Amino acid sequence: MAKTVVIEAFGGPEVLQLQDRPVGEPGPGQVRIRHQACGLNFIDVYQRTGLYPLQLPHALGMEASGVIEAVGEGVTHLNVGDRAAYASAPPGAYTEARVMPAAQVCPLPDEIGFDQGAAMMLKGLTVDYLFHRTTPLGRGDTVLFHAAAGGVGLIACQWAKSEGITLIGTAGSDEKCELAKAHGAAHVINYRSENFTEKVRELTGGKGVDVVMDAVGADTFEGSLDCLKPLGMMISFGNASGPVPPLNIGVLAQKGSLKITRPTLFTHIADHAACQAMARRLFGKVTGGEVKIRIDQRFPLDQVADAHRALEARQTTGSTILEL
Structure with missing residues (x-):
């Protein structure tokens, strides 16, 4: 079981619920990842309000970092014990652990902390496609x-x-x-x-x-x-x-x-090879010191509603993460 943020109706931050959900084992092309931190992004708000509709009930969150616990058949770029981070559909990153498609999960360099990994993937890959692919x-x-x-x-x-x-x-x-x-x-x-x-x-x-x-x-x-x-x-x-x-x-x-x-990020990263290449370019910017990931807000997972309120009120700067 894993504590997971779920919505059963569209609406304000009050619709965010913390539930215990089963995790399960990865199937072909999937991994199970135990999260260390999750990222917060405006797309989460759009999905919560129904601007970007989801089939309800649905877990939220598009970005996180953690450690690979299990690997399904056909996954070759990740192994059990690897540090990893991702920005990826489907939503469900606001959780302690999940099973998900492996193609957009990226090996995280040792030089980059889990908090940075959770704060940088969706935002950093977005910047990559804005400057290099558009x-x-x-x-x-x-x-x-x-x-x-x-x-x-x-x-x-x-x-x-x-x-x-x-x-x-x-x-x-x-x-x-x-x-x-x-x-x-x-x-x-x-x-x-x-x-x-x-x-x-x-x-x-x-x-x-x-x-x-x-x-x-x-x-x-x-x-x-x-x-x-x-x-x-x-x-x-x-x-x-x-x-x-x-x-x-x-x-x-x-x-x-x-x-x-x-454009949307998820079109640009839909191809596994393109996604991994974009991530390597992003990681190179960070490990080379050209880009520093600034985390100005941290919220426990059970205070996710407060995190959403702060984001929508434009009270945040830099990145915001949910800590586990």
Whole structure:
């Protein structure tokens, strides 16, 4: 049996329940992993509220780290006793132990702690596909990144600096802006006190940026389009402020033949080999010192509702983990 966070109805943090659930043995292509820590992400909120529907009842959580306890037939990249971490479907990471598909579970280097592993996989792999798999980006390019002081944002600030990319970060307070700047953002904008569109145009000499990376959604989408240079790319990869309204595609032509995509991490990591290669690149950034994983909030598993409340209220910076 393993203590597991489950929802039986969609709703607020109050629907999160801690239940004892059987774990079982892994079948072909599966592993059983005993968790040391779990990560917290906005996708967990989307699933809890029903924005991303699940068949109920369902366990929650997409990211964790731990030790492999058992390996099913056909699994060759993991062995019993290996340290491992993952960001992976199906949801169910908020638990002491689980049986799950092995393909997206990654061997965790000894130099990386379990808490870091739980805090970095979904966010770090997201940054990897944003910078390496979505549109060509290289030294000298300019990116606007919203929510730059969050878990994904602080990794993105460091990642951009390590690759010679100029990152303009937005955040909701002067303190958060300073945090993003300390982690590598070239410029920061407090969107509560400044018009970020006007400021981006000023910072770029009126040209605009090559790419916008936006997980905020409804509140920032329209202004973000006006930050792009002609032929620029809008990457809308989340909706923390709510879903983006329907778009008249003709607007993209009017604003300079813009491009737009709505990617998800789970498409990028669906292929086992691609997932493992992305993880190795992420681990290399961390072990090489180019990216440091900042964990600013820690909650016991039985206080998961409080963790969700803090995340939704934008009271968090960096990464948040659930400790077991």
